[in-house]
Amino acid sequence: MRLTVTPENLLEWIALKINMVPLPLLHAQIFPIVGKAVLEAADKGVFEAVHKGKQTVDEIAAECRLHPKALRELMGLLLVLGYFKQRDGRYTLTRISQRWVLKDHDESVFGMMLFNNRVVWPWFEQLGNYLQTGEGIQYHDHLTTDQWAYYQQAMLAATGTEAKEFGRKAPIPKNATRMLDIGGSHGQHSVALCKKLPDLQAIILDLPPAIEQAAPLLARAGMGDRVRHQAGNALTDDFGESQYDIVLLSSLAHHFSNEQNREVARKVARALKPGGVYIINEFIRPETDGKSDGVGTNLVGNSMDLFYGLTSTAGNYAISEIQSWQTDAGLKLSKVKSYLSIPGRAMVVAKK
Numbered sequence: 371m372r373l374t375v376t377p378e379n380l381l382e383w384i385a386l387k388i389n390m391v392p393l394p395l396l397h398a399q400i401f402p403i404v405g406k407a408v409l410e411a412a413d414k415g416v417f418e419a420v421h422k423g424k425q426t427v428d429e430i431a432a433e434c435r436l437h438p439k440a441l442r443e444l445m446g447l448l449l450v451l452g453y454f455k456q457r458d459g460r461y462t463l464t465r466i467s468q469r470w471v472l473k474d475h476d477e478s479v480f481g482m483m484l485f486n487n488r489v490v491w492p493w494f495e496q497l498g499n500y501l502q503t504g505e506g507i508q509y510h511d512h513l514t515t516d517q518w519a520y521y522q523q524a525m526l527a528a529t530g531t532e533a534k535e536f537g538r539k540a541p542i543p544k545n546a547t548r549m550l551d552i553g554g555s556h557g558q559h560s561v562a563l564c565k566k567l568p569d570l571q572a573i574i575l576d577l578p579p580a581i582e583q584a585a586p587l588l589a590r591a592g593m594g595d596r597v598r599h600q601a602g603n604a605l606t607d608d609f610g611e612s613q614y615d616i617v618l619l620s621s622l623a624h625h626f627s628n629e630q631n632r633e634v635a636r637k638v639a640r641a642l643k644p645g646g647v648y649i650i651n652e653f654i655r656p657e658t659d660g661k662s663d664g665v666g667t668n669l670v671g672n673s674m675d676l677f678y679g680l681t682s683t684a685g686n687y688a689i690s691e692i693q694s695w696q697t698d699a700g701l702k703l704s705k706v707k708s709y710l711s712i713p714g715r716a717m718v719v720a721k722k
């Protein structure tokens with residue numbers, strides 16, 4: 371998928387076609403305000419206010435304690451972006467905002483919006499420094515307790531749609547009984563598989579400050595002892611020998627260096643039972659050397675690559691790199707499964 375500029379009439383189409391429109395001006399001037407406007411609107415409670423029945427700018431402004439003139443400007447932009455409909459000065463939510471933004475919808479990305487607005491936004495200031503030094507933020511080493519809470523809620527929000535597709539598509543042994551979910555946070559991937567296989571139990575290995583915030587999120591799934599947290603560190607802990615039918619590493623490889631991922635794969639291979647699977651679930655770095663790895667160059671893969679570089683120094687990996695960790699660890703490669711709901715993301719699977 372791509373973010374494109376769509377002409378609204380023939381003259382605009384021609385202007386775009388003959389390179390008369392300064393597209394970089396859109397990237398430089400329009401895109402930053404679009405992103406921040408959506409984040410602030412969610413954070414200030416604008417969507418929830420409309421959901422509660424506040425429909426005019428004055429009603430929404432009073433409910434959210436915002437300045438009416440400033441809010442009118444914000445609503446104009448959100449209208450163009452398709453978050454609201456407006457008739458006779460009364461705003462209503464569109465299907466997009468009802469499904470993806472309202473706090474209580476099970477697929478809502480609201481938690482990710484709060485994290486991005488309150489924690490991540492200031493990090494972007496450091497992109498220039500990252501480009502000069504190659505040194506990312508390594509945020510796991512610096513988060514405050516509140517930031518850990520926003521982070522874990524964001525991870526849950528980001529998984530609302532993915533976990534369903536993961537549950538349907540993950541190629542797992544039908545008789546699996548034990549699973550290790552490394553950096554599993556809220557545990558939704560494990561919950562999805564445990565709902566599918568009644569004899570499966572999962573351990574979610576994560577850092578102690580993450581578990582402190584993720585425990586109540588996991589408890590909401592009502593899985594009891596079948597999915598439980600274990601405090602640890604994937605880089606220093608041993609995972610044991612012939613213990614698990616399934617090991618999952620979801621959205622953690624991008625925080626680790628190539629060598630760290632290779633070492634994690636070695637420990638995973640030892641910890642798998644014969645026939646067990648190692649699933650690395652990740653945003654894929656599109657190949658930049660012209661070779662296609664099945665996912666191709668795309669907006670999500672490329673922007674997440676830069677984002678993870680900035681935030682963790684590592685970044686995304688190409689499918690061929692991920693598979694090299696698995697084969698070096700003595701595992702046999704299986705199919706790569708991509709997602710329909712999250713473009714640029716895939717499960718890279720290997721078997722013992």
Ligand SMILES: C[S@@+](CC[C@H](N)C(=O)[O-])C[C@H]1O[C@@H](n2cnc3c(N)ncnc32)[C@H](O)[C@@H]1O
Nearest residue numbers: 525529553554555576577580603604605620621
């Ligand atoms: C980006 S989140 C992904 C959460 C979840 N697996 C998912 O796909 O939604 C990365 C998780 O890995 C955890 N993590 C980071 N470094 C870790 C380490 N060295 N050992 C174990 N967990 C780690 C973080 O605390 C966080 O919960």
